Amino acid sequence: MGGDNAPGMVIDGAALARERHPNLRFLLFGDEAVIAPLLSRHRALRGVVEVRHTDVQVSSNDRPSQALRHGQQSSMRLAINAVGEGEAGGVVSAGNTGALMAMSKFVLKTMPGIDRPAICSFLPTLRGESVMLDLGANVECGQDNLVQFAIMGAAFARTILGLPRPTVGLLNVGQEEMKGNEAVKGAAAVLNQADLPLRFHGFIEGDDIAKGTTDVVVTDGFTGNVALKTVEGTAKLFSQFLRTAFRQSTLSRLGYLLAKPSMKALRDRIDPRHHNGGVLLGLNGVSVKSHGGMDDVGFATAIGLTADMVADDLIGRIIADMAHFSDSGDVTDDRPNETHDWAVAR
Amino acid sequence: MGGDNAPGMVIDGAALARERHPNLRFLLFGDEAVIAPLLSRHRALRGVVEVRHTDVQVSSNDRPSQALRHGQQSSMRLAINAVGEGEAGGVVSAGNTGALMAMSKFVLKTMPGIDRPAICSFLPTLRGESVMLDLGANVECGQDNLVQFAIMGAAFARTILGLPRPTVGLLNVGQEEMKGNEAVKGAAAVLNQADLPLRFHGFIEGDDIAKGTTDVVVTDGFTGNVALKTVEGTAKLFSQFLRTAFRQSTLSRLGYLLAKPSMKALRDRIDPRHHNGGVLLGLNGVSVKSHGGMDDVGFATAIGLTADMVADDLIGRIIADMAHFSDSGDVTDDRPNETHDWAVAR
Numbered sequence: 001m002g003g004d005n006a007p008g009m010v011i012d013g014a015a016l017a018r019e020r021h022p023n024l025r026f027l028l029f030g031d032e033a034v035i036a037p038l039l040s041r042h043r044a045l046r047g048v049v050e051v052r053h054t055d056v057q058v059s060s061n062d063r064p065s066q067a068l069r070h071g072q073q074s075s076m077r078l079a080i081n082a083v084g085e086g087e088a089g090g091v092v093s094a095g096n097t098g099a100l101m102a103m104s105k106f107v108l109k110t111m112p113g114i115d116r117p118a119i120c121s122f123l124p125t126l127r128g129e130s131v132m133l134d135l136g137a138n139v140e141c142g143q144d145n146l147v148q149f150a151i152m153g154a155a156f157a158r159t160i161l162g163l164p165r166p167t168v169g170l171l172n173v174g175q176e177e178m179k180g181n182e183a184v185k186g187a188a189a190v191l192n193q194a195d196l197p198l199r200f201h202g203f204i205e206g207d208d209i210a211k212g213t214t215d216v217v218v219t220d221g222f223t224g225n226v227a228l229k230t231v232e233g234t235a236k237l238f239s240q241f242l243r244t245a246f247r248q249s250t251l252s253r254l255g256y257l258l259a260k261p262s263m264k265a266l267r268d269r270i271d272p273r274h275h276n277g278g279v280l281l282g283l284n285g286v287s288v289k290s291h292g293g294m295d296d297v298g299f300a301t302a303i304g305l306t307a308d309m310v311a312d313d314l315i316g317r318i319i320a321d322m323a324h325f326s327d328s329g330d331v332t333d334d335r336p337n338e339t340h341d342w343a344v345a346r
Numbered sequence: 347m348g349g350d351n352a353p354g355m356v357i358d359g360a361a362l363a364r365e366r367h368p369n370l371r372f373l374l375f376g377d378e379a380v381i382a383p384l385l386s387r388h389r390a391l392r393g394v395v396e397v398r399h400t401d402v403q404v405s406s407n408d409r410p411s412q413a414l415r416h417g418q419q420s421s422m423r424l425a426i427n428a429v430g431e432g433e434a435g436g437v438v439s440a441g442n443t444g445a446l447m448a449m450s451k452f453v454l455k456t457m458p459g460i461d462r463p464a465i466c467s468f469l470p471t472l473r474g475e476s477v478m479l480d481l482g483a484n485v486e487c488g489q490d491n492l493v494q495f496a497i498m499g500a501a502f503a504r505t506i507l508g509l510p511r512p513t514v515g516l517l518n519v520g521q522e523e524m525k526g527n528e529a530v531k532g533a534a535a536v537l538n539q540a541d542l543p544l545r546f547h548g549f550i551e552g553d554d555i556a557k558g559t560t561d562v563v564v565t566d567g568f569t570g571n572v573a574l575k576t577v578e579g580t581a582k583l584f585s586q587f588l589r590t591a592f593r594q595s596t597l598s599r600l601g602y603l604l605a606k607p608s609m610k611a612l613r614d615r616i617d618p619r620h621h622n623g624g625v626l627l628g629l630n631g632v633s634v635k636s637h638g639g640m641d642d643v644g645f646a647t648a649i650g651l652t653a654d655m656v657a658d659d660l661i662g663r664i665i666a667d668m669a670h671f672s673d674s675g676d677v678t679d680d681r682p683n684e685t686h687d688w689a690v691a692r
Contacts, residue, residue: 126583173568173572180568181485181486206577207575207578209576211583219572223569223572226551226572229551232552233554234584237472238581245608246605248607248611252604252605254601254604255602261598262591266587266591
């Protein structure tokens with residue numbers, strides 16, 4: 001029920017996703033009276049969708065704590081519960097991000113060895129696609145958080161991009177060792193030493209994100225959120241300038257008509273609908289946030305990403321990597337995990 | 347002597363700048379044997395340039411502390427000294443940023459009421475141009491730093507953009523009051539109350555930079571540096587994608603030829619040479635960093651900016667604003683200024 005165009009785009013998106021992933025089956029949580037007529041338009045979804053009715057919804061203005069306390073019968077919470085109980089492989093929502101994170105953390109629990117989950121997503125680059133995290137879950141991050149993000153991001157790139165040994169860069173204000181704050185310097189020192197299934201590239205800068213200098217970009221949630229939105233804003237600015245340029249004269253309008261098919265290919269490459277899906281990494285279950293403004297095409301991308309993570313057992317891979325990292329003595333302290341109840345999660 | 351194309355582009359840039367600012371006079375610090383023949387090519391510079399010879403240069407690899415200790419006879423240091431001694435109105439350098447900041451701070455001293463200087467620059471936006479700071483001088487910033495950046499940035503926008511009461515936004519991960527780290531929340535609380543010659547807009551997000559939501563964008567030097575370079579990287583990515591699109595077919599190549607004059611106008615709008623010049627704000631003197639990779643056009647922009655700041659007495663305006671801010675009791679503590687020797691600067 002979450003997102004600007006819900007639940008229509010959720011149902012249309014499910015139908016689209018099933019074209020590419022023909023084995024997918026869906027549990028839909030929400031208002032059955034609204035969902036049923038929308039569903040009836042899709043023959044392809046017949047027999048593969050089960051609707052679980054609830055009247056309660058998390059609103060986009062709810063604080064995470066509010067949603068956690070009062071949203072126990074909400075469509076979002078019931079969907080997450082289905083993952084926690086093993087009934088569903090993963091959950092996708094275009095609703096309130098803070099509520100989705102808080103509820104997912106509460107129900108699915110944080111993984112062994114991970115202090116705080118992070119939001120991870122794809123970005124288009126000159127070389128193809130890169131993975132970036134944290135995109136806003138944690139506004140303040142220490143050295144250990146950044147190291148854990150690197151391990152999770154690399155596992156994500158191995159699983160979803162199929163890279164056997166992804167390169168990892170730590171976002172900083174310069175490439176020299178002496179640059180940056182204590183957190184990035186400390187994390188770089190650990191990653192330089194650690195024996196992990198990744199190649200640590202060292203520090204990278206803001207322009208390296210679009211260059212695709214590394215497969216994985218690691219940063220704190222404050223910087224990551226600002227950088228992600230800066231990319232979006234700059235792309236929109238450029239598109240707007242381009243539109244103005246094409247409209248400037250009769251000749252340029254004619255030029256646009258001739259170049260139109262090629263311009264469409266350009267638009268596709270930077271179309272955010274093809275990179276939709278913010279993965280909440282670090283939980284004992286797959287939970288994915290779709291951008292709230294997405295249409296069915298974008299929502300189908302997020303569903304496909306969720307299906308891939310489940311099929312390739314991303315969670316198991318991260319748990320294995322973290323166990324290996326902890327065993328090899330790279331962990332600098334033995335503080336109990338912040339949530340420290342992960343062991344009883346299932 | 348600093349920058350990739352120095353000293354040629356410095357001298358060519360000075361000649362260009364003089365076309366737009368016909369009263370400018372220059373002191374050039376560096377290797378006279380190299381400078382003299384380059385200078386002789388410019389009739390326009392005859393009689394308005396004085397060369398001060400020195401063999402010593404700060405290299406781009408020097409640490410700031412190194413430059414400060416061993417670079418006392420360097421071209422960079424002598425140029426800054428000329429500002430400190432009142433011989434020059436301002437200094438422009440395309441050399442080592444850290445060294446320029448350290449030496450400028452040492453020679454010109456930090457302003458009364460300012461704890462730490464910041465790097466400030468223009469960015470192109472949908473609405474025109476915005477001012478952003480800090481772009482990398484301070485990787486960790488507290489609430490007081492951000493408030494001071496807001497005051498300095500607003501004075502800069504008033505002086506250089508001619509806006510009587512510029513709007514100021516604080517970069518954050520969301521627009522709601524509860525969002526963000528302690529520094530941004532604290533700074534917002536102070537700016538909401540303070541009586542200052544600016545309109546405080548509140549929190550803005552990464553995409554607001556390119557939108558031009560506010561005239562001034564305030565952030566810490568870590569986030570600001572990453573965001574600035576992310577803008578640059580995304581603009582380059584987009585240009586590259588656009589080039590590929592135009593080359594895709596015979597039709598699109600023809601389309602490009604027709605639209606070429608309009609495309610040139612687009613390129614001009616986002617040309618970094620027209621926004622060149624990182625101002626070290628918060629010092630008792632005008633010190634400007636040109637991007638190291640600039641050509642003469644870009645260097646001339648930085649010279650012009652320097653001339654404008656001197657002509658409009660930017661330093662005096664900031665000192666007055668800070669004095670007014672401190673008098674009105676908005677300052678939350680009375681810690682002595684970190685450098686606390688500003689009073690003897692001149």
